[in-house]
Amino acid sequence: MAFEPVLLARVAKLNSGKLEGYRADGGYAVFEKVLKDKQPLEVTTQVKDSGLRGRGGAGFPTGLKWTFLPKDHPGPIYLCINADESEPCTYNNRILMEKDPHQVLEGIMLSSYAIRSQCAYYYIRYEYGDAYRSTQAAIDECYAAGLLGKNILGSGFNLDIYMHRGAGAYICGEETGLIESLEGKRAWPRIKPPFPAIEGAFRKPTIVNNVETMACVTQILRRGNDWFKSLGVPPDPKNPRDAGSYGPKLYTIAGHVNEPKCVELPMGITVRDLVEKHGGGVWKGRKAKSVNPGGLSMGFADCNLPLKGEDGKTEYDIPLDFNGPGKIGCLGLGTAAITVIDDQTSMVDVLHNVCQFFSHESCGQCTPCREGTGWMLKITDRLRRGQGRREDLDVLVDVADRIGIMPGTTICGLADGAGWPVKTAIRKFRREFEDAIQSGAKSVHSKSLQLVGAH
Amino acid sequence: MNALSEDLKNRIKAYLPRYPRKQAVVLPALHLVHDEMRTVSNEAIVEIAEILELHPSEVHDTMTFYEFFKHDGDKLGKTRLWVCRGLACMLRGGYELLEHCEHKLGVKCGETTSDGRITLEFAECIGACDGAPACLKDDVHVMNVTTAKADELLKQF
Known part of the structure; x- marks a missing residue:
C-alpha cells in the first residue's frame, strides 16, 4: 500500500495556510481537547513514549529533552522554535511554514502547554520571507480566534508566539547560538553545560525545537503513538543505546536529479529508492557518483562503493534512518536532505x-x-x-x-x-x-x- | 541630531513588550532601520542604543557579526538580489548565474549599480534547492533562474 502523506497532506490545497481550511480538516481539535482533558505531564509522557526524535539534525528524543526542565519551576519557561533552517540543500521546514503554518503552530501550542511555557519565540531565518509572512498571518488569525493570548478558550492557559527574524547566519541554527542571537547579541554558541533546559533564553529554562518536530507533535497527539510507531524503523536490538527511527520524515532531494522536491515517507527509505522513485532519477541519463545524505555536514557516500557483507549493494543503498548514514562513515541522518552529484562532476x-x-x-x-x-x-x-x-x-x-x-x-x-x-x-x-x-x-x-x- | 524618524522609533519601541530584556530588540530594530534607510548609519546606531538602553558599541557589535547590514558610508540599492552559491545551486549552474549577473550589471558581489537600482550579493544556501539555481529578491525566492530569466528579472527592478 502506498504511504499517504500526513505532514504534507494539506500542502497542495488551495489556501492551505488559512485557519478556516485548517479547522475544516480537523485542525486545533486536539489542542482544544488537550486543554480540557489532559495535564501537561500527560502530553510530555505521550511525546516521550512516541519515540519522536528531533527533526533538526541531531535526532535527540524530543520528550526526553522536555523532561530536563527543572521541576516546579516558577517560570518563565521559554520555547524557541528553530526555523533557522540553513543546512545547505535543506528546505523541508520552509515547505511546512509556507504551506501549512497552522500545523506547526498547533504543535507549538501543544508543546508549550506540555512544558508550561507561556511564551514561544519563533526564530526564522531572514531568507524565508514568504514563510515568515504566512506564519505571521497564521499567528494573527490565532490571536483573533482566541487560540493565542490570555486564558485560551477559558482554560486559564496563556500563550504568546513571537516571530523573530534572523540576519543570514548559519550559526543561529545551533541552539545556543540561536538564543544568543534572540537576546540581541552576536550568535556565539555557549559552552554547555548548562544546557538550555536549565539556563537558556534570558537565563531561564528553555526548550529549542525544530519546525518539523512541532508538526510531528501535532500529528502524534492527533493520531496517537501506535500510529507513529507503525511507521519507520524500530531500535536496533544489538544496540541498547538506539532509540529507533519512528514516524514519517520529510526528505528533500536536490542536486543532479530530474525532479528536485520534498517528499514525506516513513523513515528508512534507501537513498537509491528516494532518488530513483521519488526524485525522477539522476538527470541527463547520468549515474550518481556521490550523494550527501543529510545536509553538507554529514559527509559523502560513494555510490559505487560496495557495502561490506551485503552482496550487490553499494553505499547508494543505505537506509535513511537515524543509523543508516553512520554505517558508511557519515555523521548521521542530519536534516535528511539528499543531494545527488552525478558522474560528470568533479x-x-x-x-x-x-x-x-x-x-x-x-x-x-x-x-x-x-x-x-x-x-x-x-x-x-x-x-x-x-x-x-x-x-x-x-x-x-x-x-x-x-x-x-x-x-x-x-x-x-x-x-x-x-x-x-x-x-x-x-x-x-x-x-x-x-x-x-x-x-x-x-x-x-x-x-x-x-x-x-x-x- | 535625528537619524530616525519618530515613526521609526515608535515601531522599534513597539517590539519592547515582546521580550524580557530590551537588548533582544537589537535585531528587529536593525531590520526596521535597514529596510527603510537602506543602511545603518553611526547616528542610527546611537539612537537605537538610546532606545534600548545599551552602549552604541553593543549594537554595533551585534550588527557587524551578521555581515548582513550595510554600514555607515555604504548603502543598499532599491532592490537587493542575492544569487545562491550553495551546493545544490552550484550543481545546477549557480556559479554561472552569479557571473552572468555580475557581467550584466557591471558590478561585483556586494556592490550596487551606479544608478542605485540593484545591489548584487552572493548567498550561502537560501533553502530553495527544489528550484536551483535560485535567487532571493530582497526576501522572496525566485526559482529555476536561467540566464534568460535572470535578464528578465534584472529589467523588472
Missing part, C-alpha cells in the same frame, strides 16, 4: 564549495574552527586551480580531524560538520583528488568567484 569542485560554505559561516569564536575552515578553503581552492601539492590531502584530513567537539577543540558542532565532508570525500574519492593534483587540471569553473567574497 569532487574537487564539490569539496571546494563545501569548504567555502563552512569558512564563510564559521562564527569566529573558536580559533580551531575559524582558522581551520579557512585553511581547508585555501587548500581546496589551490586544488581546483590545478596547483595542489602532494601533501595537501593529508593536511586537509589532519585539519578536519582536529577541529570540532569530538576532538574537543571547539564549543559547538559546526567544525565537526565542516570536517566531516572533507574526511569522507578524501577517504572515498582519494584517487580522484590525487589525479587532480598530478595532472594539474583546472576546475571547469575556472573563471569563478574570488577566494572569499566581499560581503
Whole structure:
C-alpha cells in the first residue's frame, strides 16, 4: 500500500495556510481537547513514549529533552522554535511554514502547554520571507480566534508566539547560538553545560525545537503513538543505546536529479529508492557518483562503493534512518536532505564549495574552527586551480580531524560538520583528488568567484 | 541630531513588550532601520542604543557579526538580489548565474549599480534547492533562474 502523506497532506490545497481550511480538516481539535482533558505531564509522557526524535539534525528524543526542565519551576519557561533552517540543500521546514503554518503552530501550542511555557519565540531565518509572512498571518488569525493570548478558550492557559527574524547566519541554527542571537547579541554558541533546559533564553529554562518536530507533535497527539510507531524503523536490538527511527520524515532531494522536491515517507527509505522513485532519477541519463545524505555536514557516500557483507549493494543503498548514514562513515541522518552529484562532476569542485560554505559561516569564536575552515578553503581552492601539492590531502584530513567537539577543540558542532565532508570525500574519492593534483587540471569553473567574497 | 524618524522609533519601541530584556530588540530594530534607510548609519546606531538602553558599541557589535547590514558610508540599492552559491545551486549552474549577473550589471558581489537600482550579493544556501539555481529578491525566492530569466528579472527592478 502506498504511504499517504500526513505532514504534507494539506500542502497542495488551495489556501492551505488559512485557519478556516485548517479547522475544516480537523485542525486545533486536539489542542482544544488537550486543554480540557489532559495535564501537561500527560502530553510530555505521550511525546516521550512516541519515540519522536528531533527533526533538526541531531535526532535527540524530543520528550526526553522536555523532561530536563527543572521541576516546579516558577517560570518563565521559554520555547524557541528553530526555523533557522540553513543546512545547505535543506528546505523541508520552509515547505511546512509556507504551506501549512497552522500545523506547526498547533504543535507549538501543544508543546508549550506540555512544558508550561507561556511564551514561544519563533526564530526564522531572514531568507524565508514568504514563510515568515504566512506564519505571521497564521499567528494573527490565532490571536483573533482566541487560540493565542490570555486564558485560551477559558482554560486559564496563556500563550504568546513571537516571530523573530534572523540576519543570514548559519550559526543561529545551533541552539545556543540561536538564543544568543534572540537576546540581541552576536550568535556565539555557549559552552554547555548548562544546557538550555536549565539556563537558556534570558537565563531561564528553555526548550529549542525544530519546525518539523512541532508538526510531528501535532500529528502524534492527533493520531496517537501506535500510529507513529507503525511507521519507520524500530531500535536496533544489538544496540541498547538506539532509540529507533519512528514516524514519517520529510526528505528533500536536490542536486543532479530530474525532479528536485520534498517528499514525506516513513523513515528508512534507501537513498537509491528516494532518488530513483521519488526524485525522477539522476538527470541527463547520468549515474550518481556521490550523494550527501543529510545536509553538507554529514559527509559523502560513494555510490559505487560496495557495502561490506551485503552482496550487490553499494553505499547508494543505505537506509535513511537515524543509523543508516553512520554505517558508511557519515555523521548521521542530519536534516535528511539528499543531494545527488552525478558522474560528470568533479569532487574537487564539490569539496571546494563545501569548504567555502563552512569558512564563510564559521562564527569566529573558536580559533580551531575559524582558522581551520579557512585553511581547508585555501587548500581546496589551490586544488581546483590545478596547483595542489602532494601533501595537501593529508593536511586537509589532519585539519578536519582536529577541529570540532569530538576532538574537543571547539564549543559547538559546526567544525565537526565542516570536517566531516572533507574526511569522507578524501577517504572515498582519494584517487580522484590525487589525479587532480598530478595532472594539474583546472576546475571547469575556472573563471569563478574570488577566494572569499566581499560581503 | 535625528537619524530616525519618530515613526521609526515608535515601531522599534513597539517590539519592547515582546521580550524580557530590551537588548533582544537589537535585531528587529536593525531590520526596521535597514529596510527603510537602506543602511545603518553611526547616528542610527546611537539612537537605537538610546532606545534600548545599551552602549552604541553593543549594537554595533551585534550588527557587524551578521555581515548582513550595510554600514555607515555604504548603502543598499532599491532592490537587493542575492544569487545562491550553495551546493545544490552550484550543481545546477549557480556559479554561472552569479557571473552572468555580475557581467550584466557591471558590478561585483556586494556592490550596487551606479544608478542605485540593484545591489548584487552572493548567498550561502537560501533553502530553495527544489528550484536551483535560485535567487532571493530582497526576501522572496525566485526559482529555476536561467540566464534568460535572470535578464528578465534584472529589467523588472
